[in-house]
Amino acid sequence: MDIVIHLQATLKKDVGGKPAESLSDFYVAMFALMLQGSQANSRKKFEQVIAHVRNVRDAWKQVAADPKANQFAASARPHADIIQPGLPLDGGWNSHDETHTAVSWTA
Numbered sequence: 001m002d003i004v005i006h007l008q009a010t011l012k013k014d015v016g017g018k019p020a021e022s023l024s025d026f027y028v029a030m031f032a033l034m035l036q037g038s039q040a041n042s043r044k045k046f047e048q049v050i051a052h053v054r055n056v057r058d059a060w061k062q063v064a065a066d067p068k069a070n071q072f073a074a075s076a077r078p079h080a081d082i083i084q085p086g087l088p089l090d091g092g093w094n095s096h097d098e099t100h101t102a103v104s105w106t107a
Contacts, residue, residue, distance in 0.1 A: 004031050026056065 008027035013020045030049050037045030063069040 001031065001034050004034070026052075 004027050008024060008031070011020050011024050011027075013024060016023075030052060033045055033049050033052075036042065037049070
C-alpha cells in the first residue's frame, strides 16, 4: 500500500495533464481495492490488484520497446517529470463502478 500511496502523492497533475490524472485514478482504484481486500480478508481482491498492476507494467514494457514511443517520449521531455521514472507518459485508465475496479489499460 505504501508504494501506491507514494506514487499517488508524487504525481504532478498540474504538469502532467490527462496522463497524470489517469495514473492518479489508477492509484486510487488500486488503493481502494487493497483496502477492500484487507477489510474482507480477501485473497481474490489482492489477486485483482496484482493482475491490474501487471497489466500496466506489461503496457509500459510494450511502450519502452517501441521505437516510435521512445521518439514520442523524447519529444515530450518538458512533461517527462510528471511521473516517476519507468512509468508511462500516456495511456488510459477507466474505472466504472463504486468499487473502482479496473476495466482496462491502453498504451
